[in-house]
Amino acid sequence: MLELREVSVVSARSGEKSRLLDAISAHFAAGQLHAVVGPSGCGKSTLLKAIAGIRQPNEGSVHWAGRDLDVHDLAPNEIGYVPQFGIAFDSLTVGESVETALRLRVGGLKGEALAERAAHFLAEVGLAEISERRVGLLSGGQKRRLALALELVSAPRLLLCDEVTSGLDPKAESEVVQLLHKISRDGRAVISVTHSLRHLDLHDTVTVLYEGILVYQGAPRSLGDYFEIADPGHLFPILTTRPAEYWQELWQKHRSTADVSPNEQRTETAPFSSPDFLTQFSTLLRRRWLLFRRNRGQVALQLALLFGFPCLVVIFAWSGLPEIQNLSGISSNALQQMLETAAFALSSYRVGSLVSGLIMFQVILLTLMGSNNAAREIAGERAIFEKEKFAGLRPSSYIASKVAFLSFLIAAQSLWMAFFVSLICRFPGDLLAQIFILGLTNAAMTFICLAISSLSRSAENASLLSVYLVGLQLPLSGAVLALPHLIGQATRPFIAAYWGWSGYWETMRDTRFYDFIQSMSATELVAFALCAWVLLMHALGGIFIAYLGVQNSRWE
Known part of the structure; x- marks a missing residue:
């Protein structure tokens, strides 16, 4: 289980301090899909970065499986982080991207074993049929699927997704959320930051942030009753009718009775060994040459x-350097x-x-x-x-x-x-x-x-x-x-x-x-x-x- 204890993050840009996260206490069980929602600028992405260690909390602590991450950090193969926009080289194919990720992150894989693992992850995210397609030719939904495949190669137990459904059409968004739900059932804690309130029913919990404050964490079915709204789409407008402090106080009163499923579905997997220096070096050099050859302009x-x-x-000297006569x-x-x-x-x-x-x-x-x-x-x-x-x-x-x-x-x-x-x-x-x-x-x-x-x-x-x-x-x-x-x-x-x-x-x-x-x-x-x-x-x-x-x- 992932647990946040009074986590606060303060920004000091332009000489003025502003609190991006204010004493967030929450927990996210393994084997479940968790939605983190809230209006723009409420601290959703900051929360993910604090969990990942990309941004250190100014106060509070983050715990995973009972250990304080300030003392014992997550190993690279324990966590996956999917940014909002897919990060892959456009001139590589889908299959090449996944195979490169495997070579860089998982040691001891060669030949058929490597190809089989790559094929497995491509099939898991539904990209097996387009493995030879260049990344630059993929649709938005396909790029999100590829980004998920690149994270799954090291079998992380904690998967953080930052607005991976942003900008997708309704069909592609539904497919990506269903894929996240499926991935979580392998014993992973999957935390998905999203601005969309569609498909909340596919999530096990919903965490609502407003102006950096946690104002709700519970089952999606309880969201409407708690905020007294008939449709989840009314959530953001109702939040703006009251100051953030009001919602914070309300949550403090009701958090002990919140409907959050405590059951974890954990699956223990043997940790992968990391590849050595030479393996990573040769993989990167091979990829750089491939990118160079495919960039005709370069x-x-x-x-x-x-x-x-x-x-x-x-x-300036086409006929050679001139000779100088002696005196x-x-x-x-x-x-x-x-x-x-x-x-x-x-x-x-x-x-x-x-x-x-x-x-x-x-x-x-x-x-x-x-x-x-x-x-x-x-x-x-x-x-x-x-x-x-x-x-x-x-x-x-x-x-x-x-x-x-x-x-x-x-x-x-x-x-x-x-x-x-x-x-x-x-x-x-x-x-x-x-x-x-x-x-x-x-x-x-x-x-x-x-x-x-x-x-x-x-x-x-x-x-x-x-x-x-x-x-x-x-x-x-x-x-x-x-x-x-x-x-x-x-x-x-x-x-x-x-x-x-x-x-x-x-x-x-x-x-x-x-x-x-x-x-x-x-x-x-x-x-x-x-x-x-x-x-x-x-x-x-x-x-x-x-x-x-x-x-x-x-x-x-």
Whole structure:
């Protein structure tokens, strides 16, 4: 049995405290379907989140099967939480979604056993015939059924449903409520928050909230007599005729005689083992590749960037880097020698500027690709991640799968950029070192943007911040205009473009081009090893911050 004892939740938004739940005491038996109803804003969803531990009560306690959940929290496989709108990837099929949920939540399932379990849950919610249909093509009722199937895979004893019938037509609503009733008969306590007052007769109990206060909990058949209404549809209007305190006092007088069935129908099931790190990692990585391949727009964009950006670089030196003639040094005419020296200096400056620009162009384009790689990677699917984390997904497995997927993009982009530009423009220097430093530059920006994505409230905000970060790379790198000394010293450690540009130049140390850039640029070049280490620290720092970002819950 689930029991709430004087549970209160207080919100302190905008500096003003408001009580969302006020000393709620209620109980919900296993093996029954419980409706939680009330007008909009009365605290129904807050109640579910307090039960689930998503939102900690400011006062009171929640108990499940006799244990205080503040002391002994629910295990992920003991509880299921179904949000108002189905949370699944539109490009996956129904069957793929359920199989992925099984792999992420239940350990030891492979091959036929996994397929049989998935088929069982699809049949239980009535989706077996459309298992090959994409989630994005499902109706509202079918998406609610899928959401229930995703929670049932771990056989939770407590199932919380937040307005799963909202927005459905009457037929679909009736089917979903009947399904919830059926699910509860397996010994589960099913608590369904709903704004609809239809089908209350299919519920074992009805809990009524009004302005954060519990004003009734009892059998549906007693609801009309208690509130003196002929039809449940009149409940919300009758509540508004009296202040909430009146209904609270009335309930305190009658709660001891309330008609609530005390009988529990419990079925004990052996707890499932959770999958290990590698199983979750491989499942997430496989799913990410599947989502990538099915997103034609994303594939087309990545290919356009992969092959288009290097072409933008080489058009400035399509015939290769220009050669510089040596000074003859044999002219006896001072004026002629001076003119020759000036021409040589001008030519050296032009060539040095061209080479420096081509290097920086590669660096900036790779940072732009890094931003595109990762800015939406976490923020764009945060709701799904939070739901899966609630069900037992390790944040470490999630971040590791993102790093593995993004590392492939980084390797492909950096390798092709360095190789193609070097081939066409005939860049001197160590090609492997150039590939390495460009790869680190791309990785640094990619994983910093992954960190931004983990900290952002929306994919749009993450994309905007990442673009701003890329926009700062060129002016703060000092490659075009030297920064004032103090500003350069303060900003340089954080500008990946500087370290990529400087590191690339270091691969050409034994060439004449390196002498040109040293003579013409006021910005200091540093050793290749230091550039590589700083960029590596950027990348590792981004991964660490991203990990911290996904550790923090961000439920909307």
